[in-house]
Amino acid sequence: KRKEDYKLRELRIFLRDICRKLASNRRFYKFTKPVDLEEVTDYLDIIKQPMDLETMMTKVDMHKYNCAKEFLDDIDLICANALEYNPDRTSSDKQIRHEACSLRDHAHALIEVEMDSDFEIECQDIAKRR
Numbered sequence: 001k002r003k004e005d006y007k008l009r010e011l012r013i014f015l016r017d018i019c020r021k022l023a024s025n026r027r028f029y030k031f032t033k034p035v036d037l038e039e040v041t042d043y044l045d046i047i048k049q050p051m052d053l054e055t056m057m058t059k060v061d062m063h064k065y066n067c068a069k070e071f072l073d074d075i076d077l078i079c080a081n082a083l084e085y086n087p088d089r090t091s092s093d094k095q096i097r098h099e100a101c102s103l104r105d106h107a108h109a110l111i112e113v114e115m116d117s118d119f120e121i122e123c124q125d126i127a128k129r130r
């Protein structure tokens with residue numbers, strides 16, 4: 001085990017906790033599981049890269065994230081997808097857009113507060129090398 005492997009294990013433990021907190025917030029319920037493609041039959045015609053919090057938790061376990069920025073890129077993808085698929089002036093579209101923006105801002109704020117900035121810089125250097 002190299003020194004940087006211990007750093008990445010610490011990152012995984014941190015990201016699982018962030019993911020758990022987001023997924024347990026009832027405001028973000030719509031983003032906890034993949035959109036049901038049998039119910040929403042045109043989803044993949046519009047959204048080319050679906051993402052959700054359960055998939056992100058699996059990606060943590062699969063060592064897919066080498067720094068918090070890569071994790072936040074997937075959070076931003078969840079948000080962008082919701083804004084793109086739900087663009088209308090209807091109250092339901094407005095509500096899911098508001099929830100998506102809230103998820104994005106909450107995730108960034110949570111990581112900002114809980115993450116040591118030097119640790120993220122070290123992780124981003126590891127990410128560049130891989």
Ligand SMILES: COC(=O)N1C[C@@H]2C[C@@H]3O[C@]2(Cc2nccnc23)C1
Pocket residue numbers: 030031035036039040081082085086096
């Ligand atoms: C992240 O979630 C979403 O972007 N959506 C869009 C879909 C449209 C609407 O709400 C969603 C699920 C759904 N299922 C059945 C019928 N209509 C809907 C959730």
